Amino acid sequence: MSKLCSLSEAIRDHVHDGDLIYCAGFTHLIPFAAGHEIIRQQRRNLILARATPDLIYDQMVAAGCARKIIFSYMGNPGVGSLRVLRAELEAGRLEWEEYSHFGMISRLQAGASGLPFIPMNQTAACDLEHANPSYRRVTDPYTNREVIVLPPLNPDVAIVHVQRADANGNAQIWGILGEQKEAAFAARRVIITAEEIVTEEVIRSDPNRTIIPDFIVTTVCHVPYCAHPSYTQGYYDRDNEFYLTWDKISETQEGVQKYLEEWVYGVVDRNQYWNKLGDETHARLRVSPRPSIPVDYGDY
Amino acid sequence: MSKLCSLSEAIRDHVHDGDLIYCAGFTHLIPFAAGHEIIRQQRRNLILARATPDLIYDQMVAAGCARKIIFSYMGNPGVGSLRVLRAELEAGRLEWEEYSHFGMISRLQAGASGLPFIPMNQTAACDLEHANPSYRRVTDPYTNREVIVLPPLNPDVAIVHVQRADANGNAQIWGILGEQKEAAFAARRVIITAEEIVTEEVIRSDPNRTIIPDFIVTTVCHVPYCAHPSYTQGYYDRDNEFYLTWDKISETQEGVQKYLEEWVYGVVDRNQYWNKLGDETHARLRVSPRPSIPVDYGDY
């Protein structure tokens, strides 16, 4: 049964004010188009969870969508701060909940597995544990030593961008996998955005490549270039220049609002956004092919 | 650095009397050639761990290699009993330690992750928990409900058969993945047997397909048809006929010893074993191709 719909329908129907949402993807496959659509539809009081909030949450917070952020690394990777988020936290205008990367990912893993808690070994650094009451300890019954435990994280919605999916939602990813699978299984609703919608035969030619099965997927949207300025392995490059530019743009509130006016409110959808970026940017982000050597499953 | 050596060298150097060994593979990729080599080299007092002991451990126990077995399903899948193991257990001649599949796999996952214990939810069936003191309980600090926990399993040696590996030990598997990855990461030493040794370029053309990285691998052996009567996806079929035949062979001790004489002690290596199986069997197990549709990683 096809679950195809437009991204604007998917956000309208499945992202509600007050939801805890997880836009998945570690550097790779960040669903910027979905973030922009959420801004355009003016969702409010969201709890935004991501290991790395990245520019997508900096922009959503700047647009007034969020009341709280859950994260493990609040930086512009390789560049510096996420200035909007940093200012909001320093000013006490935004709630936050903080983990280490493994803590954050472990919470998703517990959520995805239906476990009430998940253990990790101690790291000897205890200040975060003291600052965040979600961290607890449990005594290992075999050695009597303490381990750190964390509770599950179960987002209301996970938004997961993938290279290819079929119309039912079977989704395949290659390149950095991040926490895409865990976020999808942990969430109550799953929105898939895909660079390409392919036939079931393409997916079923390589079942080991499939990360998310159709029956946990709520809806599937065909959104080419969804991830810009992040990237999609094999489809287009990361726009490092824009990551550096955002550092300048976000030096002032005016800069940020002007950006949102022009690039979010000022376009109707991702297609228009991508065209607006222009030929030069398209050429800069183009990537030449490097195909995988196929494997043989055998016709049994 | 190439780690290639013959299977007989690998067993000689890395499998010792008294070791806890894990021959990995759930139905798929069971390293029968390694089991037969261990029999030929007359290892003794081994602890044999596998979710499904399958014929490989039935044969190794019959040959006198083992003092104990750790398992979660001791059957000939789709056929019936593992008659040798069953007789040994009923006679009290073999120690055993028993889990459910998830319990067994969880122990490997804990071992692979460096965790002192791993939780699973209760199943309401408590008799196994009472029969096996490795099962313990821990109170979830968030809900005050009890979960089941298990300790890590860290084999001395894991033997993992794969479709293709490079000479350094980077190994790729497709088809049923079972507990191959977890067994390798949990073990102190890892012996890789591979249908094909390929160049590094083949492996690196598809890094998402790699399950085991070279630096955890002790040694790599090129062993085509290693898995027969089990199978290697895309290379040859499961020999279901032999699984049915073994049920007859193992009706008597004489039948088993005759089999071992002819097919294990009576051949020097897997190559001779495979040739001895003959053209008719080769033809019966041949499989026609069904390749995966390649993906593009991009030349960044």
Add this chain to the structure above:
Amino acid sequence: MEYTASELMTVNASRLLSNGETVLVGVGLPNLACNLAQRTHAPGLIMIYEAGVVGSRPSRLPLSIGDPTLVSGAALVCSMYDLFSLYLQRGNVDVGFLGGAQIDRYGNINATVIGEYHHPKTRLPGSGGSMEIAGWAKRFYVITPHQKRRFPEKVDFCTSAGFLNGGNQRAESGVIGKGPQAVVTDMGLLTPDQNGELILSALHPGITVEKVIANTGWQLKVSEHLTVTAPPSETELHILRELDPQKIYL
């Protein structure tokens, strides 16, 4: 059309599956029942195998539940740890199918041992994934021939939980699955009453209540709404026999 006891059970089991459901397929007759359902009334049945295969469309009958035909053309393959965690424990499996050497009054299953655990009289294969399937699939079914020794008042060893000692015990244990919803035998169907006790709710054509009671190890109650099952259709039998031409199971 003539049919065997195995065929009868398999057809009745397959009818318990609905289109679009996810089913954790066990070895043997459950495997046949699911493959039959996918080829008849439930083409959208999503077959999951504990080996880590999801959305399987086998082109031949697999002898084992780890056969390569389950993989080629499947929707997804994952590790067993993922299969048990993300699918079963997370509650993503609608239906499980189990066999077993003994099923008792409250639907508990023994697949481990006859006699005392540490000094087995008859050692059986053990749980495999059935402990988790019984606990965590939203519901499960049992397929087994109807013989007195297979239906004791109480199992020697509880490998997989039914309703434990009845009443609210299962619900109170906190497991997410609702337990056994039917036991399909070659005489009829047993289903749990409100107390979790298995009672006779349907007879296969030509079987009498007395015969079933005589082959059950406890005082079997009979449902007020006792029905008779429809015999296997020609289509069902035809497909079934195509699936198992060598009659390994049938």
Add this chain to the structure above:
Amino acid sequence: MEYTASELMTVNASRLLSNGETVLVGVGLPNLACNLAQRTHAPGLIMIYEAGVVGSRPSRLPLSIGDPTLVSGAALVCSMYDLFSLYLQRGNVDVGFLGGAQIDRYGNINATVIGEYHHPKTRLPGSGGSMEIAGWAKRFYVITPHQKRRFPEKVDFCTSAGFLNGGNQRAESGVIGKGPQAVVTDMGLLTPDQNGELILSALHPGITVEKVIANTGWQLKVSEHLTVTAPPSETELHILRELDPQKIYL
């Protein structure tokens, strides 16, 4: 040949890596240092990125640690959960590299906050993977410019554990990693003494002991075996500048 402070630090950091080791590569200068080592004395260095990439051979300098160039031609890609579990927590990572806003007397690192946690004066990015890297890599190194405000007696917030309060505290905590084995600055190298206190063990050419002491926030001890580092070679500088032609880091 002239060189910048960043170049000096990066070259010295790269020299701490041995061929065949596994290194968990952090963003920024560590990334440059590892890429430099792989292109000079440690061609068999196995670079691991917390995003889940193992055995990377990037053909260009990645700005972020999640760049596509890390993936194309890598040996293995796995989920982040697997990376942190099977690689880091399991003890499969030999070396980690960390930065940080503050490093204190006992090598503890603050990358979280200046001021009080719940009312931050300056909010920093936070741990990312550095809490686990500091705990579980067999050893780790820190790269940071030498400024008094960056080297306080005690960090405002301990994001990543060094030797805690010194003595046996770290060993007794049970973490598998041996902690920081060197801090590479633009003035020299600090290494831990037996008590886990960072002391000055090497100066870069032209730097005086007094200058280092003046730029350290505690009474810095000087090693009895104080050495002077070799200046960056032409080859090292040449490769380094090729790696970062836009001088994003250098």
